[in-house]
Amino acid sequence: MHLSNLSFLDWKRYAPCCLCGESRAIQHSVCQQCWDGLPWQKQHIHRHDIECFVSCHYDFPINRIIHQFKQQGKFEFIELLTACYLEKPKPRVQAIVPMPIATEKLIQRGFHPSYLLAKALSHHWQIPIWQPVSRHDGHAQRGLSRADRLSNLLDQFYLNTEHCRYKHVLMLDDVITTGASLAALQQQLEQLGCSQIQSMCLCDAVH
Known part of the structure; x- marks a missing residue:
């Protein structure tokens, strides 16, 4: 046929x-x-005192898939990437918080990768997406030490609301390296009043 x-x-x-x-x-x-x-890992890792569940090592072919999705807009890979997240049981949270993206990066790419992945997971888990934290345009993190990454990021994230709509949330990102981005996002969520914050990433780039 x-x-x-x-x-x-x-x-x-x-x-x-x-x-x-x-x-x-x-x-x-x-x-x-x-x-x-696929380079499965399926375990929790700890970075910046944050426990994060990751599905894979950042190795071939998943690293190529993520690159093509983020840099070339290969949306056909969303189903596969979502399935990698779904290897973890449905988290007991009230909302999914995708990693914020700076406006300049959003304009450059034309889409928000973490939001698209969160949207797919939201559909599967029937959990809403919540975006109470925004991100200033800032300097790139590549090449910075772990301490410098965190210091740089703490100034980039800011709350865009004073109302804590959900107490139990899941931070969602694609790749974790030092964990500085998740730590900065968690700090803002804690400041807002979130009391239980979990995190999930597709890959761990440090192993």
């Missing part, structure tokens, strides 16, 4: 794997072999 003759639902059923392009996609747009071959 030729793919061009299939309906959308049938096409999804017979579509090739989005990674190898050879085997038929079994789940999450990938074949079973590619799914099993």
